Protein backbone atom coordinates (compact mmCIF):
# COMPACT_ATOMS: atom_id res chain seq x y z
CA UNK A 141 0.00 0.00 0.00
CA UNK A 142 1.35 3.44 -0.93
CA UNK A 143 0.12 6.72 0.51
CA UNK A 144 0.83 10.33 -0.28
CA UNK A 145 0.22 13.10 2.27
CA UNK A 146 -0.16 16.25 0.21
CA UNK A 147 -0.21 19.97 0.88
CA UNK A 148 0.87 20.05 4.53
CA UNK A 149 3.60 21.82 6.48
CA UNK A 150 6.17 19.22 7.56
CA UNK A 151 7.61 20.12 10.96
CA UNK A 152 10.98 19.05 12.37
CA UNK A 153 13.33 20.43 15.05
CA UNK A 154 15.16 22.23 12.22
CA UNK A 155 12.09 24.10 11.02
CA UNK A 156 8.94 23.72 8.97
CA UNK A 157 8.55 23.45 5.20
CA UNK A 158 5.76 22.72 2.73
CA UNK A 159 6.35 19.18 1.49
CA UNK A 160 4.54 16.06 0.32
CA UNK A 161 5.29 12.86 2.21
CA UNK A 162 5.41 9.64 0.26
CA UNK A 163 4.83 6.38 2.12
CA UNK A 164 5.46 2.92 0.76
CA UNK A 165 4.42 0.07 3.03
CA UNK A 166 5.64 0.72 6.58
CA UNK A 167 8.26 3.33 5.70
CA UNK A 168 8.57 6.87 4.42
CA UNK A 169 9.84 6.62 0.85
CA UNK A 170 10.51 10.30 0.22
CA UNK A 171 9.79 13.83 1.36
CA UNK A 172 9.29 15.83 -1.82
CA UNK A 173 8.91 19.45 -2.83
CA UNK A 174 5.19 19.74 -3.74
CA UNK A 175 6.04 21.09 -7.21
CA UNK A 176 8.62 18.40 -8.00
CA UNK A 177 8.25 15.70 -10.65
CA UNK A 178 8.47 13.07 -7.88
CA UNK A 179 5.53 14.59 -5.99
CA UNK A 180 3.50 14.86 -9.21
CA UNK A 181 4.22 11.23 -10.08
CA UNK A 182 3.15 10.03 -6.62
CA UNK A 183 0.03 12.18 -6.73
CA UNK A 184 -1.31 9.98 -9.48
CA UNK A 185 0.35 6.66 -8.61
CA UNK A 186 -0.30 6.36 -4.85
CA UNK A 187 -3.03 4.00 -3.65
CA UNK A 188 -4.25 6.57 -1.14
CA UNK A 189 -4.07 10.36 -0.81
CA UNK A 190 -4.38 12.27 2.45
CA UNK A 191 -5.10 15.96 2.02
CA UNK A 192 -3.09 17.89 4.61
CA UNK A 193 -3.81 21.38 3.27
CA UNK A 194 -3.65 23.91 6.10
CA UNK A 195 -2.35 21.25 8.50
CA UNK A 196 0.91 20.26 10.13
CA UNK A 197 2.56 16.97 9.25
CA UNK A 198 4.45 15.77 12.33
CA UNK A 199 6.54 12.75 13.26
CA UNK A 200 4.34 10.66 15.57
CA UNK A 201 4.60 11.57 19.22
CA UNK A 202 6.80 9.47 21.50
CA UNK A 203 5.65 9.22 25.11
CA UNK A 204 8.68 7.87 26.94
CA UNK A 205 6.98 7.49 30.33
CA UNK A 206 3.76 5.49 30.75
CA UNK A 207 2.40 2.96 33.23
CA UNK A 208 -0.16 0.58 31.72
CA UNK A 209 -1.51 -2.17 33.99
CA UNK A 210 0.92 -1.13 36.69
CA UNK A 211 0.52 -2.61 40.19
CA UNK A 212 0.57 0.19 42.79
CA UNK A 213 -0.75 0.56 46.33
CA UNK A 214 -2.75 -2.68 46.24
CA UNK A 215 -4.43 -1.92 42.91
CA UNK A 216 -3.54 -1.57 39.20
CA UNK A 217 -3.50 1.38 36.82
CA UNK A 218 -6.62 0.87 34.74
CA UNK A 219 -5.46 1.29 31.15
CA UNK A 220 -4.43 -1.99 29.59
CA UNK A 221 -1.85 -1.94 26.82
CA UNK A 222 -4.79 -2.19 24.41
CA UNK A 223 -6.82 0.72 25.79
CA UNK A 224 -3.82 2.88 26.65
CA UNK A 225 -2.13 2.60 23.27
CA UNK A 226 -5.42 3.28 21.45
CA UNK A 227 -5.91 6.40 23.60
CA UNK A 228 -2.33 7.46 22.87
CA UNK A 229 -3.00 7.18 19.13
CA UNK A 230 -6.13 9.31 19.43
CA UNK A 231 -3.87 12.07 20.70
CA UNK A 232 -1.12 11.72 18.09
CA UNK A 233 1.30 9.51 20.02
CA UNK A 234 2.58 6.57 17.97
CA UNK A 235 5.17 5.13 20.38
CA UNK A 236 5.11 4.59 24.12
CA UNK A 237 7.88 3.41 26.41
CA UNK A 238 6.35 1.77 29.47
CA UNK A 239 8.00 0.71 32.72
CA UNK A 240 8.38 -2.95 33.64
CA UNK A 241 8.35 -3.10 37.45
CA UNK A 242 10.71 -5.46 39.30
CA UNK A 243 9.14 -6.73 42.50
CA UNK A 244 11.68 -7.27 45.29
CA UNK A 245 12.90 -10.87 45.29
CA UNK A 246 12.28 -11.40 41.58
CA UNK A 247 14.65 -11.14 38.64
CA UNK A 248 14.82 -8.45 35.97
CA UNK A 249 14.40 -10.95 33.16
CA UNK A 250 11.29 -12.55 34.66
CA UNK A 251 9.92 -9.01 35.06
CA UNK A 252 10.55 -8.37 31.39
CA UNK A 253 8.71 -11.60 30.50
CA UNK A 254 5.75 -10.42 32.59
CA UNK A 255 5.58 -7.10 30.75
CA UNK A 256 5.86 -8.79 27.37
CA UNK A 257 2.95 -11.05 28.37
CA UNK A 258 0.85 -7.97 29.12
CA UNK A 259 1.79 -5.98 26.02
CA UNK A 260 2.63 -8.34 23.17
CA UNK A 261 -0.24 -8.74 20.73
CA UNK A 262 -2.29 -6.04 22.45
CA UNK A 263 -0.85 -2.70 21.41
CA UNK A 264 -2.26 -0.47 18.68
CA UNK A 265 1.07 1.39 18.30
CA UNK A 266 4.73 0.48 18.79
CA UNK A 267 6.10 0.19 22.30
CA UNK A 268 9.27 -0.33 24.27
CA UNK A 269 10.14 -0.86 27.91
CA UNK A 270 12.31 0.70 30.58
CA UNK A 271 13.11 -1.46 33.61
CA UNK A 272 12.35 -0.36 37.19
CA UNK A 273 15.09 -1.79 39.41
CA UNK A 274 13.80 -2.04 42.96
CA UNK A 275 16.07 -4.84 44.20
CA UNK A 276 19.72 -3.97 43.71
CA UNK A 277 21.92 -7.01 44.32
CA UNK A 278 24.74 -8.86 42.54
CA UNK A 279 22.29 -10.82 40.44
CA UNK A 280 20.15 -7.90 39.26
CA UNK A 281 23.22 -5.79 38.53
CA UNK A 282 24.55 -8.63 36.40
CA UNK A 283 21.18 -9.01 34.69
CA UNK A 284 21.27 -5.41 33.45
CA UNK A 285 23.44 -6.66 30.60
CA UNK A 286 20.88 -9.27 29.57
CA UNK A 287 18.17 -6.59 29.65
CA UNK A 288 20.23 -4.46 27.29
CA UNK A 289 20.54 -7.50 25.00
CA UNK A 290 16.75 -7.78 25.15
CA UNK A 291 16.30 -4.18 23.96
CA UNK A 292 15.87 -2.48 27.35
CA UNK A 293 18.78 -0.17 28.15
CA UNK A 294 17.26 2.29 30.60
CA UNK A 295 16.85 1.54 34.30
CA UNK A 296 14.60 3.57 36.57
CA UNK A 297 15.46 3.88 40.25
CA UNK A 298 13.65 5.52 43.14
CA UNK A 299 14.92 7.81 45.90
CA UNK A 300 11.25 7.86 47.05
CA UNK A 301 8.84 5.18 48.36
CA UNK A 302 10.96 3.55 51.13
CA UNK A 303 10.09 -0.12 51.55
CA UNK A 304 8.64 -0.39 48.05
CA UNK A 305 10.78 0.84 45.15
CA UNK A 306 13.34 2.84 47.18
CA UNK A 307 17.07 2.32 46.72
CA UNK A 308 19.78 3.57 49.07
CA UNK A 309 22.48 5.90 47.81
CA UNK A 310 24.90 2.97 47.89
CA UNK A 311 22.60 0.88 45.73
CA UNK A 312 22.12 3.76 43.32
CA UNK A 313 25.88 4.22 43.12
CA UNK A 314 26.38 0.56 42.26
CA UNK A 315 23.67 0.64 39.57
CA UNK A 316 25.16 3.80 38.09
CA UNK A 317 28.57 2.12 37.94
CA UNK A 318 26.98 -0.73 35.99
CA UNK A 319 25.23 1.76 33.70
CA UNK A 320 28.58 3.40 33.02
CA UNK A 321 30.17 0.00 32.26
CA UNK A 322 27.37 -1.17 30.00
CA UNK A 323 26.59 2.05 28.11
CA UNK A 324 23.09 2.19 29.55
CA UNK A 325 21.31 4.96 31.48
CA UNK A 326 19.76 5.36 34.92
CA UNK A 327 16.46 7.27 35.11
CA UNK A 328 15.79 8.74 38.53
CA UNK A 329 12.65 9.42 40.53
CA UNK A 330 14.30 12.12 42.62
CA UNK A 331 12.46 12.88 45.85
CA UNK A 332 13.90 12.39 49.34
CA UNK A 333 11.57 9.58 50.41
CA UNK A 334 13.09 9.11 53.86
CA UNK A 335 12.42 12.72 54.89
CA UNK A 336 9.02 12.70 53.15
CA UNK A 337 7.91 9.65 55.13
CA UNK A 338 8.54 11.59 58.35
CA UNK A 339 6.47 14.54 57.14
CA UNK A 340 3.67 12.20 56.05
CA UNK A 341 3.59 10.45 59.45
CA UNK A 342 3.52 13.82 61.24
CA UNK A 343 0.67 15.10 59.02
CA UNK A 344 -1.46 12.01 59.54
CA UNK A 345 -0.81 12.00 63.30
CA UNK A 346 -2.09 15.58 63.54
CA UNK A 347 -5.23 14.86 61.49
CA UNK A 348 -4.10 16.44 58.22
CA UNK A 349 -5.47 13.70 55.98
CA UNK A 350 -6.89 15.48 52.90
CA UNK A 351 -5.33 15.06 49.42
CA UNK A 352 -3.64 18.49 49.47
CA UNK A 353 -1.35 17.20 52.25
CA UNK A 354 0.17 14.82 49.70
CA UNK A 355 1.73 17.90 48.15
CA UNK A 356 2.46 19.72 51.41
CA UNK A 357 4.43 16.74 52.75
CA UNK A 358 6.54 16.50 49.60
CA UNK A 359 8.05 20.02 49.49
CA UNK A 360 9.94 21.10 46.37
CA UNK A 361 13.14 21.42 48.39
CA UNK A 362 13.14 17.64 48.87
CA UNK A 363 12.88 17.15 45.11
CA UNK A 364 15.70 19.66 44.64
CA UNK A 365 17.85 17.93 47.27
CA UNK A 366 17.33 14.46 45.79
CA UNK A 367 17.98 15.74 42.26
CA UNK A 368 21.27 17.32 43.39
CA UNK A 369 22.25 14.11 45.20
CA UNK A 370 21.50 11.97 42.14
CA UNK A 371 23.57 14.35 40.01
CA UNK A 372 26.54 14.08 42.38
CA UNK A 373 26.29 10.28 42.45
CA UNK A 374 26.19 10.26 38.65
CA UNK A 375 29.22 12.54 38.54
CA UNK A 376 31.23 10.28 40.85
CA UNK A 377 30.44 7.25 38.70
CA UNK A 378 30.74 8.98 35.32
CA UNK A 379 27.29 7.69 34.38
CA UNK A 380 24.71 9.65 32.41
CA UNK A 381 21.52 10.51 34.27
CA UNK A 382 17.94 11.18 33.20
CA UNK A 383 15.63 12.78 35.78
CA UNK A 384 12.02 11.70 35.27
CA UNK A 385 8.89 13.79 35.89
CA UNK A 386 10.70 16.92 37.12
CA UNK A 387 8.20 19.27 38.77
CA UNK A 388 10.04 21.82 40.89
CA UNK A 389 12.12 24.93 40.18
CA UNK A 390 14.70 23.71 42.71
CA UNK A 391 15.21 20.46 40.81
CA UNK A 392 15.42 22.31 37.50
CA UNK A 393 18.09 24.63 38.93
CA UNK A 394 20.17 21.59 39.93
CA UNK A 395 19.83 20.06 36.45
CA UNK A 396 20.66 23.37 34.75
CA UNK A 397 23.75 23.88 36.92
CA UNK A 398 25.02 20.36 36.16
CA UNK A 399 24.40 20.81 32.44
CA UNK A 400 26.28 24.12 32.54
CA UNK A 401 29.35 22.22 33.73
CA UNK A 402 28.97 19.80 30.82
CA UNK A 403 27.70 16.88 32.88
CA UNK A 404 25.65 14.29 31.01
CA UNK A 405 22.37 15.04 32.80
CA UNK A 406 18.93 15.25 31.17
CA UNK A 407 15.42 15.76 32.43
CA UNK A 408 11.81 15.47 31.39
CA UNK A 409 8.76 17.25 32.70
CA UNK A 410 5.09 16.37 32.23
CA UNK A 411 2.02 18.38 31.12
CA UNK A 412 0.45 18.18 34.59
CA UNK A 413 3.33 20.24 36.02
CA UNK A 414 2.93 22.82 33.26
CA UNK A 415 -0.84 23.23 33.59
CA UNK A 416 -2.08 22.00 36.98
CA UNK A 417 -1.16 23.11 40.49
CA UNK A 418 -1.59 22.51 44.21
CA UNK A 419 -4.84 24.48 43.91
CA UNK A 420 -6.32 21.49 42.08
CA UNK A 421 -5.28 19.23 44.94
CA UNK A 422 -7.09 21.48 47.40
CA UNK A 423 -10.48 21.00 45.66
CA UNK A 424 -13.22 20.03 48.14
CA UNK A 425 -15.07 16.73 48.55
CA UNK A 426 -11.93 14.64 48.05
CA UNK A 427 -11.74 15.78 44.40
CA UNK A 428 -8.09 16.70 45.00
CA UNK A 429 -7.38 12.95 44.97
CA UNK A 430 -7.68 13.03 41.17
CA UNK A 431 -4.44 15.01 41.09
CA UNK A 432 -2.35 12.94 43.49
CA UNK A 433 0.90 11.89 41.84
CA UNK A 434 4.54 11.97 42.85
CA UNK A 435 6.26 14.36 42.64
CA UNK A 436 3.15 16.32 43.52
CA UNK A 437 1.57 19.30 41.79
CA UNK A 438 3.31 22.50 42.92
CA UNK A 439 2.50 26.17 43.41
CA UNK A 440 1.82 27.86 40.04
CA UNK A 441 5.08 29.82 40.39
CA UNK A 442 7.04 26.75 39.24
CA UNK A 443 5.30 26.62 35.87
CA UNK A 444 7.09 29.58 34.30
CA UNK A 445 10.45 28.03 35.17
CA UNK A 446 9.44 24.73 33.58
CA UNK A 447 8.37 26.42 30.33
CA UNK A 448 11.66 28.32 30.33
CA UNK A 449 13.55 25.06 30.94
CA UNK A 450 11.84 23.58 27.91
CA UNK A 451 12.94 26.51 25.78
CA UNK A 452 16.54 26.42 27.01
CA UNK A 453 16.82 22.61 26.73
CA UNK A 454 17.50 22.16 30.45
CA UNK A 455 14.31 20.12 30.08
CA UNK A 456 14.76 17.97 26.99
CA UNK A 457 11.62 15.84 26.87
CA UNK A 458 7.93 16.01 27.79
CA UNK A 459 6.38 12.67 28.77
CA UNK A 460 3.06 12.07 30.52
CA UNK A 461 3.84 9.66 33.38
CA UNK A 462 0.38 8.35 32.40
CA UNK A 463 -0.75 6.30 35.40
CA UNK A 464 -4.56 6.18 35.52
CA UNK A 465 -6.55 5.18 38.59
CA UNK A 466 -10.33 5.65 38.68
CA UNK A 467 -11.70 8.26 41.05
CA UNK A 468 -14.45 5.90 42.10
CA UNK A 469 -13.09 2.83 43.93
CA UNK A 470 -9.35 3.42 43.38
CA UNK A 471 -8.56 7.01 44.47
CA UNK A 472 -11.25 6.33 47.08
CA UNK A 473 -8.79 3.99 48.86
CA UNK A 474 -7.18 7.07 50.37
CA UNK A 475 -10.25 8.87 51.75
CA UNK A 476 -9.25 9.78 55.29
CA UNK A 477 -5.56 9.02 54.63
CA UNK A 478 -3.95 10.76 51.64
CA UNK A 479 -0.95 8.41 51.81
CA UNK A 480 -3.19 5.57 50.61
CA UNK A 481 -4.37 7.37 47.45
CA UNK A 482 -2.86 5.52 44.45
CA UNK A 483 -0.32 7.86 42.87
CA UNK A 484 -0.84 8.81 39.25
CA UNK A 485 -2.57 11.09 36.76
CA UNK A 486 -3.97 10.03 33.37
CA UNK A 487 -2.73 11.93 30.32
CA UNK A 488 -1.37 9.77 27.50
CA UNK A 489 -4.12 11.01 25.14
CA UNK A 490 -3.54 14.73 25.61
CA UNK A 491 0.21 15.37 25.62
CA UNK A 492 0.48 16.61 22.02
CA UNK A 493 -2.60 18.84 22.36
CA UNK A 494 -1.55 20.27 25.72
CA UNK A 495 1.92 21.08 24.42
CA UNK A 496 0.39 22.66 21.34
CA UNK A 497 -1.23 25.18 23.70
CA UNK A 498 2.35 26.21 24.50
CA UNK A 499 2.88 26.88 20.79
CA UNK A 500 -0.39 28.83 20.54
CA UNK A 501 0.50 30.83 23.66
CA UNK A 502 4.07 31.62 22.57
CA UNK A 503 5.84 29.46 25.16
CA UNK A 504 7.29 27.04 22.59
CA UNK A 505 8.13 27.29 18.91
CA UNK A 506 6.53 24.87 16.49
CA UNK A 507 9.87 23.14 16.02
CA UNK A 508 10.53 22.88 19.72
CA UNK A 509 7.11 21.25 20.20
CA UNK A 510 8.13 18.48 17.81
CA UNK A 511 11.57 18.26 19.35
CA UNK A 512 10.47 17.70 22.97
CA UNK A 513 7.52 15.47 22.06
CA UNK A 514 9.07 13.29 19.37
CA UNK A 515 12.60 13.89 18.06
CA UNK A 516 14.46 14.12 21.37
CA UNK A 517 12.70 11.16 23.04
CA UNK A 518 13.60 9.14 19.91
CA UNK A 519 17.25 10.14 20.20
CA UNK A 520 17.34 9.88 23.99
CA UNK A 521 15.97 6.35 24.01
CA UNK A 522 17.69 4.79 21.01
CA UNK A 523 14.87 4.95 18.47
CA UNK A 524 16.24 7.58 16.07
CA UNK A 525 16.02 7.82 13.03
CA UNK A 526 13.56 4.93 12.91
CA UNK A 527 11.19 7.15 14.91
CA UNK A 528 11.05 10.87 15.66
CA UNK A 529 11.58 12.26 12.18
CA UNK A 530 9.85 12.55 8.81
CA UNK A 531 12.58 11.40 6.48
CA UNK A 532 13.13 8.76 3.82
CA UNK A 533 13.70 5.38 5.47
CA UNK A 534 12.01 6.23 8.77
CA UNK A 535 8.93 4.39 9.98
CA UNK A 536 5.80 6.03 8.60
CA UNK A 537 4.56 7.12 12.04
CA UNK A 538 2.93 10.36 10.97
CA UNK A 539 0.42 12.75 12.50
CA UNK A 540 -1.61 15.18 10.40
CA UNK A 541 -2.55 17.89 12.88
CA UNK A 542 -5.15 20.64 12.36
CA UNK A 543 -3.78 23.68 14.25
CA UNK A 544 -7.04 25.64 14.10
CA UNK A 545 -9.57 23.00 15.19
CA UNK A 546 -11.19 23.54 18.59
CA UNK A 547 -11.94 20.82 21.12
CA UNK A 548 -12.79 20.51 24.80
CA UNK A 549 -11.18 17.86 26.97
CA UNK A 550 -13.66 15.74 28.91
CA UNK A 551 -13.92 12.30 30.47
CA UNK A 552 -17.17 11.97 28.55
CA UNK A 553 -15.29 11.98 25.23
CA UNK A 554 -11.74 10.82 25.98
CA UNK A 555 -10.59 7.30 25.14
CA UNK A 556 -8.53 6.46 28.22
CA UNK A 557 -10.10 3.78 30.39
CA UNK A 558 -10.51 6.07 33.40
CA UNK A 559 -13.55 7.79 34.86
CA UNK A 560 -12.23 11.35 35.09
CA UNK A 561 -10.02 13.83 33.28
CA UNK A 562 -7.47 15.96 35.11
CA UNK A 563 -8.08 18.56 32.39
CA UNK A 564 -11.90 18.43 32.43
CA UNK A 565 -13.40 21.32 30.46
CA UNK A 566 -10.10 22.68 29.14
CA UNK A 567 -10.53 24.34 25.71
CA UNK A 568 -7.88 23.21 23.26
CA UNK A 569 -6.83 24.82 19.99
CA UNK A 570 -5.67 22.13 17.59
CA UNK A 571 -6.60 18.51 17.02
CA UNK A 572 -5.26 15.38 15.42
CA UNK A 573 -6.84 14.71 12.00
CA UNK A 574 -5.05 11.54 10.89
CA UNK A 575 -2.53 9.21 12.51
CA UNK A 576 -0.45 6.61 10.71
CA UNK A 577 1.52 3.94 12.52
CA UNK A 578 4.05 2.27 10.24
CA UNK A 579 1.98 3.25 7.22
CA UNK A 580 -1.35 1.99 8.60
CA UNK A 581 -4.11 4.46 9.36
CA UNK A 582 -4.97 4.32 13.06
CA UNK A 583 -7.04 7.51 13.42
CA UNK A 584 -8.85 9.32 10.62
CA UNK A 585 -12.00 11.40 10.36
CA UNK A 586 -12.74 11.11 14.08
CA UNK A 587 -12.65 7.31 13.97
CA UNK A 588 -10.32 4.65 15.27
CA UNK A 589 -9.13 2.27 12.57
CA UNK A 590 -6.31 0.67 14.57
CA UNK A 591 -5.88 -2.93 15.63
CA UNK A 592 -4.66 -4.37 18.90
CA UNK A 593 -1.56 -6.31 17.92
CA UNK A 594 -0.44 -3.96 15.14
CA UNK A 595 2.03 -2.39 17.59
CA UNK A 596 5.44 -4.07 17.72
CA UNK A 597 7.98 -4.25 20.53
CA UNK A 598 10.88 -1.86 19.91
CA UNK A 599 14.29 -3.18 20.81
CA UNK A 600 16.12 0.05 21.54
CA UNK A 601 19.72 1.06 20.81
CA UNK A 602 22.06 3.08 22.98
CA UNK A 603 20.97 6.68 23.59
CA UNK A 604 22.45 9.13 21.09
CA UNK A 605 23.09 11.49 24.01
CA UNK A 606 25.64 9.23 25.71
CA UNK A 607 29.28 10.19 25.47
Ligand SMILES: NC(=O)NCCC(=O)O
Pocket residue numbers: 207329385432433434435461463483484485
Ligand atom coordinates in the same frame (compact mmCIF):
# COMPACT_ATOMS: atom_id res chain seq x y z
N1 LIG B 1 4.20 9.32 39.28
C1 LIG B 1 3.28 8.68 39.93
O1 LIG B 1 2.67 9.26 40.81
N2 LIG B 1 2.96 7.40 39.66
C2 LIG B 1 3.66 6.54 38.79
C3 LIG B 1 4.91 5.98 39.37
C4 LIG B 1 6.08 6.92 39.21
O2 LIG B 1 6.40 7.29 38.09
O3 LIG B 1 6.72 7.25 40.18
Ligand SMILES: [Zn+2]
Pocket residue numbers: 329384385434435
Ligand atom coordinates in the same frame (compact mmCIF):
# COMPACT_ATOMS: atom_id res chain seq x y z
ZN1 LIG C 1 8.46 8.09 39.43
Ligand SMILES: [Zn+2]
Pocket residue numbers: 205206207461463
Ligand atom coordinates in the same frame (compact mmCIF):
# COMPACT_ATOMS: atom_id res chain seq x y z
ZN1 LIG D 1 6.07 7.19 36.31
